Amino acid sequence: MGLTGLEIFKHLPKTNCKECGSPTCLAFAMALASGKASLDACPYVSEEAKAALDSASAPPIKLVKVGAGDHAVELGDETELFRHDKRFFHPTSIAVLISDTEDAAASAELFDALEFDRVGLHYVTDMVAVQCASGDAAKFKAAVEAVAGKTQKAMILIAEDPAVMEAALPAVKDRNPLVYAANAGNYEKMVELAKANNCPLAVKGKDLNETAELVEKIVALGYKELVLDSGARETSKVLADLTQMRRLAVRKKYRPFGYPTIAFTSKENAQEEILQAGVYVSKYASIVVLKAREKQQLLPLLAWRQNLFTDPQKPIAVEPKLYDVGEPDENSPVYVTTNFSLTYFIVEGEVEGSRIPSRILSVDTGGVSVLTAYADNKFSAETIAAAMKKAGLDEKVKHRQIVIPGHVAVLKGALEEASGWEVLVGPREASGIPKFAKERFA
Amino acid sequence: MAVEILKEKYRSKVGEVVLGATKEQGGTRSHTITVGGESTLPFLHFEGEVPHRPVVAMEILDMAPEDWHPCFKQYFGDVYDDPAAWAKKCVEQYGADLIQIRLRSADPDFKDSSPEDCAAVVKKVLEAVGVPLIVIGCGKPEKDSTIFPVVAEAAAGENLLLGVAELENYKAITSACMAHQHNIIAQSPIDINICKQLNILIAEMSTAMVNRIVIDPTIAALGYGIEYSYSIMERASNGALQGDKMLAMPMIGNIGAEAWRAKEANISAEDEPGWGEQEERGIMWESTTAMAYLQSGMNILVMRHPRSVELIKGQIDDLMKDNSY
Numbered sequence: 001m002g003l004t005g006l007e008i009f010k011h012l013p014k015t016n017c018k019e020c021g022s023p024t025c026l027a028f029a030m031a032l033a034s035g036k037a038s039l040d041a042c043p044y045v046s047e048e049a050k051a052a053l054d055s056a057s058a059p060p061i062k063l064v065k066v067g068a069g070d071h072a073v074e075l076g077d078e079t080e081l082f083r084h085d086k087r088f089f090h091p092t093s094i095a096v097l098i099s100d101t102e103d104a105a106a107s108a109e110l111f112d113a114l115e116f117d118r119v120g121l122h123y124v125t126d127m128v129a130v131q132c133a134s135g136d137a138a139k140f141k142a143a144v145e146a147v148a149g150k151t152q153k154a155m156i157l158i159a160e161d162p163a164v165m166e167a168a169l170p171a172v173k174d175r176n177p178l179v180y181a182a183n184a185g186n187y188e189k190m191v192e193l194a195k196a197n198n199c200p201l202a203v204k205g206k207d208l209n210e211t212a213e214l215v216e217k218i219v220a221l222g223y224k225e226l227v228l229d230s231g232a233r234e235t236s237k238v239l240a241d242l243t244q245m246r247r248l249a250v251r252k253k254y255r256p257f258g259y260p261t262i263a264f265t266s267k268e269n270a271q272e273e274i275l276q277a278g279v280y281v282s283k284y285a286s287i288v289v290l291k292a293r294e295k296q297q298l299l300p301l302l303a304w305r306q307n308l309f310t311d312p313q314k315p316i317a318v319e320p321k322l323y324d325v326g327e328p329d330e331n332s333p334v335y336v337t338t339n340f341s342l343t344y345f346i347v348e349g350e351v352e353g354s355r356i357p358s359r360i361l362s363v364d365t366g367g368v369s370v371l372t373a374y375a376d377n378k379f380s381a382e383t384i385a386a387a388m389k390k391a392g393l394d395e396k397v398k399h400r401q402i403v404i405p406g407h408v409a410v411l412k413g414a415l416e417e418a419s420g421w422e423v424l425v426g427p428r429e430a431s432g433i434p435k436f437a438k439e440r441f442a
Numbered sequence: 443m444a445v446e447i448l449k450e451k452y453r454s455k456v457g458e459v460v461l462g463a464t465k466e467q468g469g470t471r472s473h474t475i476t477v478g479g480e481s482t483l484p485f486l487h488f489e490g491e492v493p494h495r496p497v498v499a500m501e502i503l504d505m506a507p508e509d510w511h512p513c514f515k516q517y518f519g520d521v522y523d524d525p526a527a528w529a530k531k532c533v534e535q536y537g538a539d540l541i542q543i544r545l546r547s548a549d550p551d552f553k554d555s556s557p558e559d560c561a562a563v564v565k566k567v568l569e570a571v572g573v574p575l576i577v578i579g580c581g582k583p584e585k586d587s588t589i590f591p592v593v594a595e596a597a598a599g600e601n602l603l604l605g606v607a608e609l610e611n612y613k614a615i616t617s618a619c620m621a622h623q624h625n626i627i628a629q630s631p632i633d634i635n636i637c638k639q640l641n642i643l644i645a646e647m648s649t650a651m652v653n654r655i656v657i658d659p660t661i662a663a664l665g666y667g668i669e670y671s672y673s674i675m676e677r678a679s680n681g682a683l684q685g686d687k688m689l690a691m692p693m694i695g696n697i698g699a700e701a702w703r704a705k706e707a708n709i710s711a712e713d714e715p716g717w718g719e720q721e722e723r724g725i726m727w728e729s730t731t732a733m734a735y736l737q738s739g740m741n742i743l744v745m746r747h748p749r750s751v752e753l754i755k756g757q758i759d760d761l762m763k764d765n766s767y
Contacts, residue, residue: 082680084673116716118706119665208445208767235757240488240765247448254445271749274726275757278733296718299706300664300730307669308734342667349666349705431703435551 003053005030011049012042019043060250064200064225064260066093066127066178066287067154073126075227075286076260079250084312090260091309092280093287094301095127095156100134100143107293108150116299119345120318123302124153129180129289132159137167144168148175156180156202156262156289162189173197178227178287180204180262187214191221200225202262207231208241212256219256226259227286233266235276239283246284260286270294274301281305316341317367322391323348326357330398333358333441335426335433336384337405338365338373343430350430354437359396363387370405381414388419406432447767449489452683455481456739457690458494459625459656461540461603462574468599472572475540477656477741478692483679484739485761495762496736498751499576499744500538501698502528504555504563505547510746511708513721517748525563526570533571536748537755542576543567548589549580557589561596568600576603576694576744578627579615587614594618603627603694603742606658609640613647620648627694629658632670634677634689641688652687656742661695663704664731671695675738695735698746701728729753736761 009029020041022028031037032053039045039053063077073093080086096114098107114125130147132140140159148155148171155177159165165179181202182190194201203218203226205211211230218226230241245261248254263285267273270292277288278301292298310316320339325348337347339362351358363384365373373379388394388402400421404411406428415423427436458479463469475497482490506522507514517536521528525543532538545560547553564577577593579586590604591614605627607615612628619626628644630637637657645652659678661671675693682690701707706717707724717723729750732743736758745751 082673082676083669084677118717208447212445234763235760236485236487236763236765239485239761240767243486244445244447248445252446252448256445271722271726271729271753272756275729275733275753276760278730279737279757279761282734282737294718294722295716296720296723297726299717299723300726303665303706304668304730304734307665308672310669312669312673342662342670346666349703352705353703 003033005033008032008053011045011053013044013046015044017044058258060253060258061246062224062226062259063090064227066156066176066200066227068174068176069152071126071153072176073154078246078284081246081250083308087311087313088309090286091305092285093127093154094125094277094281094298094305095129095287095289096125096293097129097131097158097289097291098143098147099131100136100140104130104143105146105150108147110293112151112153114293114295114298116295116302118299118303119341121306123299123306125298125302127154127156127287129156129158132161132164132168135161135164137161137164140164141168141171145171148172154178156287160186160204162186162193165190165193169193169197169199173199176200178202178262181229182214182218184210184214187218188221191218191223194225195223200227202227202229203259204229205231208244215256215259227262228257228259229262229264233264235266235279238263239279242280242284262287262289264288265290270297274298277301278304282308315367315369318344318362320362320364320387322393322396323360323362324357325351325360326355328357328359330396332356332397333403333437334361334393334397334401335359335403336361336363336387338363338368338370338379340365340367340369340373343369346430347433350433351437354434354441356437356441358437358441361387361391361393361402370407374408374411379408381411381418384411384415385418388421403436447488450482450683452481452490454683454685454687454690455479455491456679456682456692456741457653457687459654459692461576461601461625463599463601467601469601470568470572471574471600474601475574480739481683483683484737485765487764488766492762494741495758496741496743497539498537498755498758499540499542499742500532500536500751501542501544501696501744501746502532502567503544503546504560505553507546511702511724513724514747526566529567530570533573536751538573538751540573540576540742541567541571542578542744544578545580545589545593547580548585549582550585552580554585557592560589561593564593564597568597574603575600576605576627576742578605583608583611587611590615590618591621594622594624597624598622601625603656605629605656605694607640607644609636609643612640612644616644616647616651619654620651625654625656626651627658628655628691629660632660632662632667632674634674634681637674637678638686638688641691645688655691657689657691657693658695659693661697661700661731661735663697663700664727664734665706666700666704668731668734672734672738675735675740679739692741693739694742694744695740696744697732697735698728698744698750701731702746725749725753733757
């Protein structure tokens, strides 16, 4: 993966012994590069070369898991700098910070309820970070246990004094919390703790250089379940560091940065914090730790995360069926559109904005928009008429009128013929629906 | 072992557009605003120049907005019927870098105001504030093509930003801008090819217009397709930096208008108890949308809520801090 044939060739014995089945070592290298051969076929490859090739073929950013069971969160394993080049894979985890100087159990209970439903999706605030602010090991342990008792979600334990960490970690090790953090002063002890409890470990440097050095030292101690913190806290600096870590890992396969990352907000005001966190979600953080806890503050951030991490090559579809907007009755208007979620939800928003209870028939167009589906014959008089029938529109409304998008006005005649209904041509853009509805149906 | 910082070597940069004109330059603005000019992706000061900070325009209308959420009344209710006072309040009280006025009253479905009425409103706003002005038509192309020449002439010398030009109707507005030396907003429907094509068509009418185009990629609000516009903008920025001159224009987006159309910004906590308090939710819906577009290279953010403006200006301050290694 990512290695060229020539790069692989350098590590081979170059004896052209043919025992692997390829005529030359170079041919074998080419076959390896294209994934058509396995290195095991070469009986003479050195252990060193094997290790080098193995690590070179590892993904640019390691996948690290925090948490256990259904609430485990996968971090890292990203391959792109821009979502339009392919996609981003593992959504940034949003972690809410709870201090051991507050009523940790009460806060954890509130945190656990920070989940949202919008546009048919479920958004979850997926991590909780418990911080030792008291400096007191017993207090920290109590807070960690209190939080663990109130939520099953993935945890981060924040204490840089290994003695404090040691007091709290064993009791919750089965929850696979992220141990935060190993620094230049404590890393040997922290690695020992993480190893002993088999938990992922955050590595915190004071800048990129120190972070890279620490990672190499920790890897040399045999531990690789790591999450990186470059130590920066100012928005602009964090943006730069996260960009460098992602770039160096993905483009240069720079191993010390081949791990997920964690960023912390520094703003005291919750609204400013959300926007700061938004920058880190946009640009490459695997975890963002913040203090904001209000629903109206977190919902926009979670919506942005969901939007950013969608697959740009896959249109998102809603279930093709008849939807109610408000509480429609047998006289309410009926609109028809595609099942491309973006189109559907924009139409839904505007129909809702018209303040006239209505129905929207979402036709299965394979999740593509009105004009694309029309061009592809997936949004035609036949498919619409079939969807009308399947939804049982005949029984649900007394009238025989259906509104089609203005962009496909051309379907009017054919649809009237196919369905026997009167077809009203709606506005070209959904934004015209409230006015259209007011004139037609109010 | 020191980390070897990876700096991209881009071939080109985004062009600069100057908005407004001072007395010496033939206008009446207290200062001009330059946007664009960046030679790297957003706020990566460690590898390139970001010579001009993104700016925030506040949007006003030439008539009281019936469709704005009632929460805006406490800020603008007293000036809804007076665009000049509204503009002044945005600049003096809420820190708007510039003002965008939408001539909604010209819409035949609203008041069908005459081009002369529109020009008079623009003149009044120009008198009331010293910042550069963005003027947007009513959105009906037939009507707008009669408004632009009159407004452009009445404000000759002010170096306005006029919009919007679309592929189907860019000629009237381009001519008006050419005749009276204004800048133009070229709007394309979340489509990088149409974006480029429109810029080429405007440039064909006058090469002098190339440095006067601001791209409106058509932006969607958070939750309503923001990721499409975000990616189109990232592609356009990359194209500009790699030397595509017809994508190398600064970008503008109507963030306030889009974000405040969303259900999430407007619905009350009583109707949607799972989403928290309405006004703060609306503010965060708008400013989170703006935050994302700052990260994808927007230069002019047109916004609505005073607190969103304050928040995003604060974030721009933070992002403009040097992050060189």
